[in-house]
Amino acid sequence: MPVASNAKIIEISAECKACDHCSAICPTGAISGVLGQQHTIDAAHCVNCGQCLINCPFQAIHDLSRLDAVQAALADPRRYVVVQAAPAVRVALGEEFGLPPGANVKGQMFAALRSLKFDQIYDTEFAADLTILEEGTELIERILHSRGPLPQFTSCCPAWIKYAEDRYPRLLPHISTAKSPQQMFGAVAKTYAAQKLQVDPAQMVVVSIMPCTAKKYECARPEMIASGYQDVDIVLTTRELATLIKQSGIDFLGLPDQAADKLIGSSTGAATIFGVTGGVMEAALRTAYEVLSGEQLEKVEFRSVRGLAPVREAIVEIPVKALGKKVPVKVCIVTGLKYVDPVVLDVLAGRSPYHFIEVMNCPGGCINGGGQPIRRDF
Amino acid sequence: MSVLIEKSGLNRRQFLKGAGLLTATVVISGLLAKFGIKAFARSTAYIGQRAAGVYSLDEAMTIRRSHQNPEVLQLYQEFLSPGEVKPLSERAHHLLHTRYGSDIPALIADLKIHALHAA
Numbered sequence: 150m151p152v153a154s155n156a157k158i159i160e161i162s163a164e165c166k167a168c169d170h171c172s173a174i175c176p177t178g179a180i181s182g183v184l185g186q187q188h189t190i191d192a193a194h195c196v197n198c199g200q201c202l203i204n205c206p207f208q209a210i211h212d213l214s215r216l217d218a219v220q221a222a223l224a225d226p227r228r229y230v231v232v233q234a235a236p237a238v239r240v241a242l243g244e245e246f247g248l249p250p251g252a253n254v255k256g257q258m259f260a261a262l263r264s265l266k267f268d269q270i271y272d273t274e275f276a277a278d279l280t281i282l283e284e285g286t287e288l289i290e291r292i293l294h295s296r297g298p299l300p301q302f303t304s305c306c307p308a309w310i311k312y313a314e315d316r317y318p319r320l321l322p323h324i325s326t327a328k329s330p331q332q333m334f335g336a337v338a339k340t341y342a343a344q345k346l347q348v349d350p351a352q353m354v355v356v357s358i359m360p361c362t363a364k365k366y367e368c369a370r371p372e373m374i375a376s377g378y379q380d381v382d383i384v385l386t387t388r389e390l391a392t393l394i395k396q397s398g399i400d401f402l403g404l405p406d407q408a409a410d411k412l413i414g415s416s417t418g419a420a421t422i423f424g425v426t427g428g429v430m431e432a433a434l435r436t437a438y439e440v441l442s443g444e445q446l447e448k449v450e451f452r453s454v455r456g457l458a459p460v461r462e463a464i465v466e467i468p469v470k471a472l473g474k475k476v477p478v479k480v481c482i483v484t485g486l487k488y489v490d491p492v493v494l495d496v497l498a499g500r501s502p503y504h505f506i507e508v509m510n511c512p513g514g515c516i517n518g519g520g521q522p523i524r525r526d527f
Numbered sequence: 528m529s530v531l532i533e534k535s536g537l538n539r540r541q542f543l544k545g546a547g548l549l550t551a552t553v554v555i556s557g558l559l560a561k562f563g564i565k566a567f568a569r570s571t572a573y574i575g576q577r578a579a580g581v582y583s584l585d586e587a588m589t590i591r592r593s594h595q596n597p598e599v600l601q602l603y604q605e606f607l608s609p610g611e612v613k614p615l616s617e618r619a620h621h622l623l624h625t626r627y628g629s630d631i632p633a634l635i636a637d638l639k640i641h642a643l644h645a646a
Binding site (some may be wrong): 167240250283373418428446524525 | 576
């Protein structure tokens with residue numbers, strides 16, 4: 150069932166018209182081929198983000214399909230198949246069924262997963278909340294108790310992680326050791342949830358629905374086995390879920406609103422905003438502010454970290470109760486890997502002013518991930 | 528070349544015109560792309576619309592702070608740090624944290640030893 154971690158996730162097919170648009174899009178320069186010549190992807194430098202795929206004018210770029218693997222698991226009565234769905238899926242899945250971008254189909258999404266006969270329907274947002282507790286506490290430890298270098302970088306985006314590992318080994322101590330929500334979910338599902346449900350984790354299959362093609366690479370990384378098994382077995386993109394729903398003859402738009410199952414299926418608004426650039430930062434600020442100050446925020450919105458500009462910065466004053474004074478927390482958000490190099494070089498040179506930096510590969514964040522519905526509107 | 532003189536085929540002039548137009552289209556669109564003039568670029572309005580969808584979902588949630596997620600607190604109380612809510616506990620560290628780059632082989636070795644002890 151696992152895909153070898155060196156499997157090629159993104160490939161350019163023979164339908165390539167050699168227009169060279171993809172090499173202009175690629176954030177890492179992994180695509181080679183001159184104008185008029187079939188292009189190829191260098192797997193060593195590809196971060197599996199799929200931006201070339203969703204931007205190809207000829208739809209000649211494809212990702213490794215895992216539909217067969219999911220269908221086989223669902224059809225096998227010995228398998229206990231657990232599914233999680235990422236925040237960004239629920240505002241884009243509807244587009245595959247004729248709804249406008251941003252339409253909320255959260256309730257229909259959970260209902261469709263139940264119709265597809267997954268054994269438990271959970272939410273990656275549960276694990277996003279868990280990520281905030283771990284990653285936020287790690288940040289507080291670094292700031293207040295000097296446990297680890299600053300600034301701390303986010304670690305949710307597998308394309309960013311691969312890029313940092315490939316290009317900037319010296320930066321790695323700055324990256325939060327917290328796993329991404331997808332991987333936290335898998336590790337918790339095959340331990341805590343398996344115990345509670347009295348299911349043999351060896352028979353449990355964890356499926357993720359992701360807006361992202363790089364998540365297919367992340368789940369197959371050889372170290373993602375904390376549960377004693379491969380923590381997440383199979384990743385489907387938003388597009389693949391739509392295909393599965395259509396193939397099963399489900400009337401998606403006619404489905405009633407349903408909720409995720411209990412145990413590891415609850416979520417909060419802070420987890421929902423993980424799907425958009427600046428969202429991890431805002432979710433972390435909501436928690437850090439209240440934990441450090443001991444006060445309840447009157448308004449939970451931190452509008453200063455929102456927006457679609459590729460690089461944004463903000464200063465948030467947090468009254469830290471333990472110190473009896475206000476601490477200005479300086480944050481930076483990068484969306485689009487093409488823009489990260491200057492920010493990283495400042496950190497390596499020791500002149501970065503920030504405490505916490507969020508990096509997402511895709512412009513706009515996961516809502517514009519390589520696994521999302523493809524739009525050709527001009 | 529027979530293709531150029533047959534009645535039903537193209538004459539030399541038509542062939543050159545067609546080939547020239549094709550070449551010009553490929554070269555011009557490629558050059559536009561190279562210099563960042565987005566001949567093939569899509570509208571990106573959908574990104575803002577999906578972002579607005581995310582923010583309105585957030586506003587519709589009854590709980591909007593991660594540290595108030597009841598099932599997350601239960602996971603700590605019952606499993607990650609029994610009896611309390613303590614992020615970065617030993618079990619949380621084992622299940623929820625990772626290492627990067629050249630530290631990965633040592634992490635894999637640790638995880639395999641842990642799995643042996645657990646078995």
